[in-house]
Amino acid sequence: MTAHLTDALLERGWVVDTTLFSREDVAALRVACEAEWRDGKFHEAATGRAEGQRRRAEIRSDSVLWLDEARPSPALSRYFAILDEIRVAVNRQLFLGLHDLEAHFAVFPEGTFYKKHLDRFRDDDARTLTAVLYLNEAWQPENGGQMRLYLDEDCTDYRDIEPEAGTLALFLSGRFWHEVLPARCPRLSVTGWFRRRNESLPW
Known part of the structure; x- marks a missing residue:
């Protein structure tokens, strides 16, 4: 089920998949995300980490809700199970030593964006593989919000990459710069990062 992902990651470091998550999986995640948004549980996203975190709306203007793998809903249990299958397969073929996953819901309201960046902190190289799953049903190119x-x-x-429901983008976190183009209507996703314990990476 994951061989095409690991082959592409080994060859070029990134891959886009539309087969791993069913319409039902994605719909359940979208409902969960929208419910948390209505309940006001999201917070404005920041840049940096730990004490250095700051809200910089000129760089990113989305809002996020971090997910607790220890207390998941049925929809999130399914998400974490599929992502763990990917982790095991990637470790088996690419020997990346992926250990755990941190993930959040992300909502980009109309007019929001995220400027070009790497998913790697300057002083911490634990984030190794990024996984972005989109939840937007019937998304059209004119809606913007593409990940470049x-x-x-x-x-x-x-x-x-169009943020269409069921599309999963995987790429090496420290290697590929990317940005989110301005969204013209609300854009929902689950963004995760597979982490490794050791600090030195071969790229």
Whole structure:
């Protein structure tokens, strides 16, 4: 089930999949995300980590809700189970030593964005593989909100990934710059990062 993912990650470091999560899986996650949003449980996203965290709306303007794997809903249990299958498969073929997953719901209200960045803190290289699952039913290109994944070091070659429900994007966190283009209507996703224990990475 995951061989095509690991093959692509081994070959080029990124992959987009539309097969692992069923329509029912995605619908359940969307309902859960929308319910938490209505209940006011999200907070404005920040940049940096620990004491260095700051809200910088000129860089990112989304809101997030961190997920607790120890107390998941049925929808999130399914999400965590599938992501763990990916972790095991990637470790088996790519030897990345992925240990755990941190994840959050992300909501981009109309007009919000996230400027070009890496998913790796300057002083911590634990985040190794990024996984973004989109929850937006019947999303159209004119709605904006695409993730622009830069494929080269100069950030001249890129692929725009539509945030359509059931689309899962995986890429090496410290290697690929990316951004979220301005959304023209509310955009929902689950974003996760597989982490490893050791600090030195080969790229």
